[in-house]
Amino acid sequence: MDLLPLFHNLRGRRCVVVGGGDVALRKLRQLIDAGAAILVIAPEINAAIRKLAQKHTLSIRLTPFSDTDLDGAVLVIAATNDQAVNRHISELAQGRNVPVNVVDSPELCTVVFPSIVDRSPVQIAISSSGKAPVLARMLRTRLEGLIPAGYGKLAALAGKHRNHVKERIGNPLDRKAFWEEVFEGDIAELVYSEKLDEAEKRLEQKLAGNQPQQVGEVYLVGGGPGDPDLLTFRALRLMQKADIVLYDRLVSKEVMALVRRDAELIYVGKTAGDHPVTQENINEKLAEFALQGKRVLRLKGGDPFIFGRGGEEIAHLAERGVPFQVVPGITAASGCASYAGIPLTHRDYAQSVRFITGHLKDHSLDLNWQDLVAPNQTLVFYMGLSGLESICKALIARGKAATTPAALVEKGTTARQRVFIGDLTTLPDIVRKAEAKAPTLIIVGDVVKLHDTLSWFKG
Ligand code: SAH
Numbered sequence: 001m002d003l004l005p006l007f008h009n010l011r012g013r014r015c016v017v018v019g020g021g022d023v024a025l026r027k028l029r030q031l032i033d034a035g036a037a038i039l040v041i042a043p044e045i046n047a048a049i050r051k052l053a054q055k056h057t058l059s060i061r062l063t064p065f066s067d068t069d070l071d072g073a074v075l076v077i078a079a080t081n082d083q084a085v086n087r088h089i090s091e092l093a094q095g096r097n098v099p100v101n102v103v104d105s106p107e108l109c110t111v112v113f114p115s116i117v118d119r120s121p122v123q124i125a126i127s128s129s130g131k132a133p134v135l136a137r138m139l140r141t142r143l144e145g146l147i148p149a150g151y152g153k154l155a156a157l158a159g160k161h162r163n164h165v166k167e168r169i170g171n172p173l174d175r176k177a178f179w180e181e182v183f184e185g186d187i188a189e190l191v192y193s194e195k196l197d198e199a200e201k202r203l204e205q206k207l208a209g210n211q212p213q214q215v216g217e218v219y220l221v222g223g224g225p226g227d228p229d230l231l232t233f234r235a236l237r238l239m240q241k242a243d244i245v246l247y248d249r250l251v252s253k254e255v256m257a258l259v260r261r262d263a264e265l266i267y268v269g270k271t272a273g274d275h276p277v278t279q280e281n282i283n284e285k286l287a288e289f290a291l292q293g294k295r296v297l298r299l300k301g302g303d304p305f306i307f308g309r310g311g312e313e314i315a316h317l318a319e320r321g322v323p324f325q326v327v328p329g330i331t332a333a334s335g336c337a338s339y340a341g342i343p344l345t346h347r348d349y350a351q352s353v354r355f356i357t358g359h360l361k362d363h364s365l366d367l368n369w370q371d372l373v374a375p376n377q378t379l380v381f382y383m384g385l386s387g388l389e390s391i392c393k394a395l396i397a398r399g400k401a402a403t404t405p406a407a408l409v410e411k412g413t414t415a416r417q418r419v420f421i422g423d424l425t426t427l428p429d430i431v432r433k434a435e436a437k438a439p440t441l442i443i444v445g446d447v448v449k450l451h452d453t454l455s456w457f458k459g
Helices: 022-033 047-055 083-095 133-146 149-168 172-184 186-192 194-206 232-241 280-290 310-320 334-342 388-397 427-434 448-453
Strands: 014-018 037-041 058-061 075-078 100-102 115-119 120-124 217-222 245-249 262-267 295-298 324-327 354-355 375-383 405-410 418-423 438-444
Touching: 014 022, 022 037, 022 047, 022 075, 047 058, 075 083, 083 100, 083 245, 083 310, 100 375, 115 133, 115 149, 120 133, 120 149, 149 186, 149 194, 172 194, 194 310, 217 232, 217 280, 232 295, 232 324, 245 280, 280 295, 280 310, 310 324, 334 375, 334 405, 334 438, 354 427, 388 427, 388 438, 405 427, 418 427, 418 448, 438 448
Parallel strands: 014 037, 014 075, 037 058, 075 100, 217 295, 217 324, 245 262, 245 295, 354 375
Antiparallel strands: 115 120, 375 438, 405 418, 405 438
């Protein structure tokens, strides 16, 4: 081991920062967070540090460094752009046994700053011993994604009850099991959903041994339009936690591959006009599994609250008293528009955007066409492939210019994405000839013109 990681209590202790630029600023922010008594020494300081000094107590001395500045310091940071000064400070500090950090000069340091994943009071410090800071930072980014933002609150809750639990559960192995259940189970989930009072109540009940009958939970999660990189951290966490998964046809196989390996998978997909599992049936299944104590993942394409019947499903759960949480996903409109280089709004072309169902009922579309032909808006039709021609004709019939640009995005955000561009007259033919297959999304409006210059993703 090159360096021993230690967590340093700097609260109220004197830390000296020599330097007044951006490098010093970064260290100052960390020292402020740690509650240090900070002295900044530099002939000049930049505007950002001046601003910081208005909000926090910093002693600032606008002079060059002098040797007596180290008196009483428990840590010194040299962040000047003069390497000779930095070296002098390092030697002086080492001579006095004061820990010293010289930014970007590992050979002059006796302590280095790690990359930090901060879920205070939980902290993860990562160091490459000054050898590959970029690698340490990359690792940090990966961990940030893995650790829920609510971890700190969970740790604080545990800290509050630690002694009490120790008194109640004498056997260390039982105590360990108790905490594992708290950190993995529904109490942690309550904390992440900001239901702190309820989490605390549940913890107390658990400790008193009178747990209410174990009820599971339903996670209604948006799986996004296809590219698994577009999942949210929360979605991924719950996907890894679920015991049982009810999923739709629209959830891509790349996204499905991220679900917990030993979870039971149940396909409840619908193909238009053909409903192998009825909506009532799905609603009922979700409630039943959760009431059996299972963690149920209801995984949907895109966002569950946009043409996803998510509302109906959780209404049923609410009625049955089943706990649930809803995780938004990237809806097809956002995903397809981004990956096709078609901004949905644009100051020059569209001040609003509408998400519309293009699903034909009894072979016709019952929409408020008058509203839809108004200028300066973008229209996005979901489920519109078979109705494409009717949609285009209806818009023209109500007064929309036949030359209005229109796009159809097939399997947006995936490696198989195709984008077809035309206008209200030409698009149906283009799409027919290319034999586009669902899922597809239709975008109508002047913003479609931007595709030529802004397209970046090659499916
Ligand atoms: N809840 C979903 C929409 C469900 S309705 C969401 O928020 O995206 C199903 C329709 O979504 C499809 O008919 C299609 O119009 C659209 N869609 C979903 N994924 C898509 C994709 N990857 N590419 C194009 N359209 C998509």
